[in-house]
Amino acid sequence: MDDFGYHTIWDITGADARLLKDAPALHDFFLDTLERSRFTVLDHLTHKFDAGGEGVTGLYLLSESHLSYHTYPENHYISIDVYTCGSNNMSINEGIQLFFGSDVQIATRTLLRGSNVIIPEEVQNETCQ
Template identity: 85%
Template structure:
């Protein structure tokens, strides 16, 4: 089995705080996006925090790997992490701006992963403070 994969992260700022607190809406958006992108959802869970900003964390277990997200309504920010083996995950880009609003700022980065990927630059691990 080929272990090649794509690991993409999105940083979205300027999103509506109400939307970032809305666990059912977020769940429905990510589930339908994954299904439209032809990923196989094996399981999923979400957790709504009731204090400290009322954000939402979600995780989708895919046969191709995973999608996770964390919202920070108090700073109008959501982080999304998608790792997929074999299939390019860029199809998830479709709909993100439309769902989170036209005024959001979307930054994304993709890493190629796998045992045969040549890494040209190594970055030392840093810890979050």
């Protein structure tokens, strides 16, 4: 089996705090987006935090890998993480822009993953500070 994959992250700032607290709306959006993009959702889980900023965390287990998100309504911020093996996961990008609106700022980065991916030497030993 080929282990090649795409690992994409979205950092979205300027999102509506009410939307970032709305666990059912977020759940429905991500589930619908994944299904429309022809990903196979095996299971899903969301958790709404009661204290602090009242954020939401969600996880979708895909046969292709996973999608997770974490919201920080007090900062108008959501992080989205999608790893898919085989197929490019950018098909969900348009839906993300439409759902969160044109006023948000979106930064997207994609890493190629897999045993045959050549990682530049300067990145191989990179650590978070």
